[in-house]
Amino acid sequence: MSDRATPDPPARLTRWEQRTEVPLFAAGLLFLTGYAVRVLTPHEAEPWNDIALILVWSTWLLFLADYLIRLRLSGLGARFVPTHWLDTVVLLLPLLRPLRMVQVYQVVQRRRDRPRLSLYARVISYAGLTAVLLGFAAALAVYHFEHTVPGASIRSFGDAAWWACATLTTVGYGDATPVTFWGRVVAAGLMAGGLALLGAVTGSFSSWLIQVFTREDEKRPPERD
Structure with a gap:
């Protein structure tokens, strides 16, 4: 297969983001739900606290996997961190994921013929x-x-x-x-x-x-x- 058949990294990154942005937003809501259960329920409330802890860590690992995949697909190497600073901040502080609402909306609109x-x-x-x-x-x-x-x-x-x-x-x-x-x-x-x-x-x-x-x-x- 020739090199022309292989899409360049930015194109692959764009396709990945279009496919995963909405599911990741749903995962962000699950993370927020798990964190809310951990904070608002008593520590002796079992098994809800354990389930919430598993939910928080599993969704964060999902965010980490997505970040690493996008870093690789971008082809930027270490330059990915400063050029995608919001993604880096959101990975370290998942409670800030609502700030990605703009990107989620843009992805949804790309799937339609025109904005509603x-x-x-x-x-x-x-x-x-x-x-x-x-x-x-x-x-x-x-x-x-x-x-x-x-x-x-x-x-x-x-x-x-x-x-x-x-x-x-x-x-x-x-x-x-x-x-x-x-x-x-x-x-x-x-x-x-x-x-x-x-x-x-x-x-x-x-x-x-x-x-x-x-x-x-x-x-x-x-x-x-």
Whole structure:
């Protein structure tokens, strides 16, 4: 077989990503489910904790296998890490997998003849879903790190969910704040993600309103003197 019959690494990588992005997103939801069970159920709740632990580790190993396969198919070697920095971060911190929602949506749309939603609706929809999943993951992580620490203001998952909502929307009441190092690291990441998502939604909604008003002005008959 000649070399021309062998597809180049970027083409093979693209096909692999198109085939695996949606299943990996489902695996990410399973990872989040397993982590939620581990965090929210008592340690003596068996066998659910053991099942959740197996689910967390098995899905993470799946993410690792996908990362290594994409690294090989890319043909970039060590350059794959800086050029695909989001993939590297998500592998190390699987709770950030909701940030890959944009790529998942793009893969789904490539399988259709045309997008079913307009550009602005697409931005708002995947940004909203990303915000929900990211906020839930951050609430779980902060509750995990904070609820047993003396002097912590986040004692229940409800407190953590309230804190995540306030942080994502950049309100920040201050009634619930992380006090541990890792809790504050999660908070900093959620603040950055919240600002980015809020900016994307606000900008898209503003652009949509401007287009609507422009069309209305164009349809309006000219005023007579």
